[in-house]
Amino acid sequence: MFESKSGVFLIAGLFFFVLSFVVMGLLPWMMYINEPEQTLEDLVADGVIHEFAELAEKFPDQFAQHFPDGVTRNSFAEALQRGHDIYVAEACWHCHSQQIRPVSGEDLRWGPVSHAREYQNVLQRPVLFGTRRVGPDLIREGARHSNDWHVAHFHTPVNVVPTSVMPRYPWFYDDDDYPNRDGMSIITYVQWLGSWLAEYPYYRGEGPSGDTLGHVEKVTEAAVTP
Amino acid sequence: MTAASPSISKDVSNVSLNDLVNEKLVLWHFIASLTYVMIAMLAGFLFSLQLLQIYPFPEMELFSPGRWRMVHTNGVAYGFIANAFLGALYWAVPRLTLRRVLSVKLSWFIFVAWQVVVLSTVVGLLTGYAQAVEWGETPIFIDPLAVVGLILVACNFLTPILKSEGPMYVTLWYFIAAFVWTILVYAMGNYIPQFFVGGTAAGAIAGLFIHDLVGLFVTPLGWGLMYYFVPILLKKPIWSHGLSLVGFWGLAFFYPLNGIHHFLYSPIPMFLQYGAVIATIAVELVVTTVVVNFFLTIRGRGDALRTNMPIRWFYIGMVFYFTTCLQCAFQVSLTFQKIVHFTDWVVGHSHLVMFGVFGFWIFGIMTHLLPRLMGAKGWYRTAWNEWHFWLTGIGMLVMFFDLTIAGLVQGFMWRDLAVWEATLTASQPFWLLRTISGSAIIIGQFFFIFNILMTAVYRHSIEPNSQSSGVDPVAPALAS
Numbered sequence: 001m002f003e004s005k006s007g008v009f010l011i012a013g014l015f016f017f018v019l020s021f022v023v024m025g026l027l028p029w030m031m032y033i034n035e036p037e038q039t040l041e042d043l044v045a046d047g048v049i050h051e052f053a054e055l056a057e058k059f060p061d062q063f064a065q066h067f068p069d070g071v072t073r074n075s076f077a078e079a080l081q082r083g084h085d086i087y088v089a090e091a092c093w094h095c096h097s098q099q100i101r102p103v104s105g106e107d108l109r110w111g112p113v114s115h116a117r118e119y120q121n122v123l124q125r126p127v128l129f130g131t132r133r134v135g136p137d138l139i140r141e142g143a144r145h146s147n148d149w150h151v152a153h154f155h156t157p158v159n160v161v162p163t164s165v166m167p168r169y170p171w172f173y174d175d176d177d178y179p180n181r182d183g184m185s186i187i188t189y190v191q192w193l194g195s196w197l198a199e200y201p202y203y204r205g206e207g208p209s210g211d212t213l214g215h216v217e218k219v220t221e222a223a224v225t226p
Numbered sequence: 227m228t229a230a231s232p233s234i235s236k237d238v239s240n241v242s243l244n245d246l247v248n249e250k251l252v253l254w255h256f257i258a259s260l261t262y263v264m265i266a267m268l269a270g271f272l273f274s275l276q277l278l279q280i281y282p283f284p285e286m287e288l289f290s291p292g293r294w295r296m297v298h299t300n301g302v303a304y305g306f307i308a309n310a311f312l313g314a315l316y317w318a319v320p321r322l323t324l325r326r327v328l329s330v331k332l333s334w335f336i337f338v339a340w341q342v343v344v345l346s347t348v349v350g351l352l353t354g355y356a357q358a359v360e361w362g363e364t365p366i367f368i369d370p371l372a373v374v375g376l377i378l379v380a381c382n383f384l385t386p387i388l389k390s391e392g393p394m395y396v397t398l399w400y401f402i403a404a405f406v407w408t409i410l411v412y413a414m415g416n417y418i419p420q421f422f423v424g425g426t427a428a429g430a431i432a433g434l435f436i437h438d439l440v441g442l443f444v445t446p447l448g449w450g451l452m453y454y455f456v457p458i459l460l461k462k463p464i465w466s467h468g469l470s471l472v473g474f475w476g477l478a479f480f481y482p483l484n485g486i487h488h489f490l491y492s493p494i495p496m497f498l499q500y501g502a503v504i505a506t507i508a509v510e511l512v513v514t515t516v517v518v519n520f521f522l523t524i525r526g527r528g529d530a531l532r533t534n535m536p537i538r539w540f541y542i543g544m545v546f547y548f549t550t551c552l553q554c555a556f557q558v559s560l561t562f563q564k565i566v567h568f569t570d571w572v573v574g575h576s577h578l579v580m581f582g583v584f585g586f587w588i589f590g591i592m593t594h595l596l597p598r599l600m601g602a603k604g605w606y607r608t609a610w611n612e613w614h615f616w617l618t619g620i621g622m623l624v625m626f627f628d629l630t631i632a633g634l635v636q637g638f639m640w641r642d643l644a645v646w647e648a649t650l651t652a653s654q655p656f657w658l659l660r661t662i663s664g665s666a667i668i669i670g671q672f673f674f675i676f677n678i679l680m681t682a683v684y685r686h687s688i689e690p691n692s693q694s695s696g697v698d699p700v701a702p703a704l705a706s
Contacts (some may be wrong), residue, residue, distance in 0.1 A: 001474065005388055008399045012478035013406030017442070020482030021414065024434050024502065028486075028494055029427040037424050089354035091292030091363075100603045101491035103564040116426040116493035125424035126358045126432055129489055133568040134277070136646055158279065163650045164656075165277045167291045168284040 038121035043192075044077045048200065051191035052076050055184050056186050062174065066181035076188070083189025084123045086182055090169070097130030098139040098193070109192065111140035111202040118196065123189075135166055140194040143201030148189045151179055246320035251333050253599040254363040255313030256592055258341055260675060262305025263585075264349070267668050269298035270329035274661040278654070288352050296351045302580055303361060303439065304372075311447045312340070312589040315383055315401070317595060318454045322395055325386035336378050343372045361436050362415045369416045376412055380405035389514040396470040400450030403478060407442035411435060426480055426493045433502075434485030436564045440579065441481035441509075448584045449473070449516055452514070452540065455591055459537050460530060465522035468518045469515045477513030480505050490563045503558050517548045535611050539590030543621055544625075544683040546582035548573060553630075565641060570631025570656065574626050581667075582622045589674070596678055617670030632656030 001007045038046075053071045054135030056063040063185040087093060100106050102113045118139070121128055130137075145153070149160060154172050155166040179187065194200055262530075275281050276291035283289035316333065320326055327333055350356070350365035355364050364372060384405055387398055415435025417426035457464050464470060483505035486498050521544070524530065530537040553575060556562050566572065593611060597604055605611055630655055640647045681688065 003393070003471070005394065005402060008394075008402045008474075009406060012399075012403045012475065016478045017410050017482055020485070022436070024483060024485045024498065025369075025414070025418070025427070025431045028430040029423050031495060032427050035425075038240060088358040089293075089356050090290060091356060092290060093358060094295055094360075097568055099489075099492055101564075101567070103491055104637070106640075107642050109640070109643060111691060114493050119425035119429070120492065122424065125428065126419035127425055127429040128358060128425060129432075129492055131431050131488065131568070131572065133362060133640075135289075154334075154654050161647060162384060163647045165279055167276055167281065169290075170285050171287045 015155070020194065032116060035117060035120045037125075040077050040081060040122055041073075043071045043080065043121055043123065043196075045145045047076065047080070047192060048142070048195040049076050051071075051147060052079060052144065052188045055187065057180055058147060059184075062178045062180070063184065064196060065185060079185045079188040079214045080192055082185035083187070084139065087128070087189055088187045092138075093128045093130050095132060095134035095166075097133050097190075098124075098137065099129045100137060100139060103170075106137070112197060114139060129197060135164075138190060138193050140197075140202050142191050142194040147187060147191065150190065151183070153184065154179075154183060209221065246319055246324065246326055248327075248333065249317075249599050251316045251330075251337065251500040252313045252595065254337060255309045255316065256596060256599070258337075259306050259309035260524060260592075260671075260678075261311060262301050262344060264668075264671060266298050266301030266306055267664070267671065269294040270678070271661070271664055271668060273298060274332055274657065276665055277657040278384065278661060284488075287299055288695060289294040292694055293352050293354070293356070296356055297348050298350065299361055300363055300593070301344070302585075303444075304347065304364070307444055307580070307584055307588065308344075309341065310592070311444075312336075312379070314451050314588075314591050315447070316593075316617070318397065318451065319383050319386055319401065322398055322454065323390035325389055328382045328385040332378060332382055336375060336382060339371065339375045339378070340454050343368060343375055346371075357416065357420060359415055359419055359432055359435060361439055362412075362432075364416065366420065371414075371530035373409065373413050374411045380409060395453070396464075396467065396474060397450040397454045399474050400446040400453070404446035404450070407438065407446070407482075411438040414513035415439070429489050429492060430486050430494050430498065433488035436488055437485045440465060440670060441477070444483065444580070444584050445626070447478065448587055449477075450590060452516070452520065452544075452587060455536070455594065456520060456540055459534060459540075459594065460524065460527050462523065462527070463634075465519050465525075469519050473512055473519070475514035476508070476515065480508040480512055486511060487558050490558075490567065499560075503560065506554050506558040509520075510551050513547070513551040517544060517551075520544050535608070535615065536590040538615060539586050539593060543590065544585050546578055546586065546622070549626075550578045550583060554576075565637035566633050566636075567642075569633035569636040570653070571637065574629025577629065578622070578626045582626065586618075586622075589614070597681055597685075597688070600678075600682045600685050602681050602688045604688050604691035606677055606680035606684055606688060608691050610673045614670045614673065614674040614677070617666045617673065621663045621666035621670060625660055625667070628656050628659045628663060632660075 002011070016131065049071065051077075056067075056071050064070070069075045098114075099112045100112065100114045107113050118124075153160045153166075154169045155177065156168050157166040169183075169186075172179060172186060174180045194202060264322075272281070272289070273295045275292050281291055308353075314329065344366050347364045351363055355365035355367075356363040357369075365576060383401065387394075387402060390398075414431065415438070417433050419435075423431070453464060453470060479677060484502055486494055486502035487506050490499050490503070492499075520540075524537070524541065525539075531541055532538075557571070557575060635652055635656070636649055639652060
C-alpha cells in the first residue's frame with residue numbers, strides 16, 4: 001500500500017493534504033465562524049470620518065471633482081474601498097505589516113496588540129498581516145500623522161523623512177500636485193487604520209478620546225488589553 | 227492517446243529513448259525558464275535600488291518598485307522554477323516510465339498556456355491588479371486559467387506514470403504527490419482567503435499556501451529530480467532506498483502542517499502556532515534523510531565535484547539546503563521569531579531556499595542537458611560555466627549572510643525601541659552589499675546565457691568535454 005501508486009496518490013496526495021487543511025485551515029476557520037465579518041457599511045457606520053472630511057476642507061475643488069456627493073457615508077465607503085485596493089495593488093503590504101505582536105516591545109512602539117476581531121471585516125480579505133517591515137507597521141497608523149503630512153509624504157517621501165526608502169507615488173496627484181481620487185482614497189484608508197479602537201487616535205492628543213498626557217497611561221493599559 | 231504497447235517494458239533494450247522524450251519541449255521550457263529568471267532578477271535588482279534611494283524611474287507608474295517586487299517573487303516561482311521543472315519532467319518522466327506523456331499536442335498547448343499565465347501575471351501585477359495573497363498575487367481573473375493549466379499538467383504526466391508496471395522509483399512517488407498537491411494548493415491559496423473566509427482564519431490559510439507552495443510543489447519536484455539525476459550522473463544507485471521512503475512519507479505528513487509558522491505571535495490561536503512549530507522541527511528531521519542520502523551517494527566520488535559541473539551545482543545546492551533547513555529549525559522557534567520576524571533575515575532565508583537550493587539544482591540540470599538538447603557534444607566554453615558557478619555561488623553566499631546579519635541588526639534595534647529612521651540608516655550598508663551580491667549573480671547568468679547562445683551557434687563544431695556527460699543509462703535499472 002505504501003509503495004503503490006494508489007497509496008501515494010490517496011494517502012500522501014489527498015489524505016495528508018486534507019488533514020493539514022483541517023488542522024491548519026479549517027480549525028481556525030471554525031473558531032471564528034461566529035465572529036461576524038463586518039461589511040463596508042458596518043465599517044463606515046462605526047468609522048471615524050473626520051480625516052476624510054478634512055480632506056474635503058483642505059482641497060474643496062478637487063474633492064468636489066472626485067467625490068461629487070460630498071462627505072457622505074457612501075463617498076467615505078467608496079474612498080475606503082478604493083484606498084484598500086490601491087494598498088493591495090501597489091504592494092504596500094509587502095513593506096508595511098498590519099499586525100502588532102505582543103513581543104519585542106511592539107505594543108510600546110505601535111500601540112495595542114492586535115486582536116483577531118480587528119481583522120473580521122471585508123477590508124481584510126485577504127488578510128493584510130504582512131510578512132516584512134521595511135517601513136513601519138500601519139495597523140495603528142490612523143491619525144498618527146496629519147493629512148497634510150500624508151499628502152507631502154506620498155508625493156516624495158524623502159522630503160518628509162530623509163532616510164525613507166519608500167517609493168514616490170506621483171500618480172496619486174493631479175497636474176497641480178493636488179491629491180487626485182487615488183491620492184485621497186489611499187490617505188483615507190491609511191487614516192482609517194486603527195480608528196476602530198477605543199484608544200484612537202493613539203498617537204495624537206486630539207480626537208474622541210485623546211489627551212497628550214494620557215499617552216503613557218494608555219501604553220500601560222495596552223499591555224494588559226487582550 | 228499514444229501510449230506505448232505493454233510489451234515494451236518487458237524488453238527494455240528495444241526502447242528508443244528518442245521516441246519517448248520530446249527534446250524540443252524540454253529545450254523550450256528551459257529557454258522560457260531562463261527568460262523569466264532574467265526578468266525576475268532584473269525586478270529584484272530594480273527593487274534593491276529603491277532601498278538605496280537611487281531608483282531610476284520614480285515617476286513611472288508601470289515601474290513602481292512595489293509592483294516589480296511582486297514580479298520578482300512570482301517570476302521566480304511560476305516563470306523560472308515552474309518552467310524549469312516542467313522541462314525536466316518532460317525529460318525524466320518518459321525515461322522512468324518508458325512511456326510517452328499523454329500527448330505532444332497537449333504538451334505544447336500547456337507550454338503556450340503556461341507562458342500566457344506567467345506573462346499575463348506580470349502584466350497584471352504591473353498594471354495594478356494584484357491579489358493580496360503573498361506569492362499568489364496572480365490577478366484573480368488569471369487564477370482559473372492557472373488551475374486548468376495545472377490540471378492539464380497532471381493529466382499529461384500522470385498518464386504514463388499510472389500505466390507503468392512494476393515497482394516505482396522514488397522519484398515518481400514525489401511526482402505523483404506533487405501533481406495532486408500543486409493543484410490543491412494553488413486553488414486553496416488563491417480562492418479560499420479571497421472568496422470564502424476573511425480575517426485571521428484567512429491568515430492561517432495564506433500561511434499554509436505560502437508554505438505549501440515551497441513544500442508541496444517545489445520541494446517534492448526538486449527532491450524527485452535529485453533522486454533521478456544524481457544517480458544517473460554518478461552512475462551509481464542512491465545510497466538507501468529505505469531512507470528515501472522515510473523521507474517521502476515524512477514530507478507528505480509533516481510538511482503541510484507547517485503553514486501557521488509564517489504568522490507566529492499573530493492573532494491566530496496559540497495552540498495552532500505551537501503545532502506548526504513542532505511540525506516544522508519534525509520537517510528538519512525529514513529533510514535530513516534526503517541530505518544524508520545525497521551525501522552518502524556521492525561519498526567516494528568527490529572527484530566529480532571537480533570534473534562534473536552539474537554534480538557541483540547539486541552538491542552546493544545540497545549544502546545550502548542543509549544550511550537553510552538547519553536555520554529554519556531555529557528561526558521557527560518563538561524565541562527567534564521575537565527578533566527575526568519582519569526583518570531581512572527571512573528575506574535571506576527565502577533567497578537561499580528558492581535560489582540557492584532549487585535554483586542551483588535547476589542550473590545543474592540545465593548544465594547537464596542543454597548542450598545535448600541543442601544538438602551539441604559539449605559546452606562552447608566550460609570556463610564560462612565556471613564563471614557562472616562561482617559568481618552565482620559567491621553572490622548567493624554573500625547575499626545570505628548579508629541579509630541574515632541585517633535581519634539581526636534590524637530585529638535587535640526594533641526590540642531596543644530605536645527610532646525607526648535609525649534602523650533604516652543602519653540597514654543601508656547591508657542593502658548596498660545585497661545589491662552588489664545580487665549584481666554578481668546576474669552577471670553570472672549572463673555568462674551562462676551567452677554560453678548557451680554560442681553553444682547553439684557552434685553546436686556542430688564543439689568537441690565533447692567533461693561538463694556535458696554523454697551518459698545515457700536506461701533509468702529503470704535504478705528502480706530496484
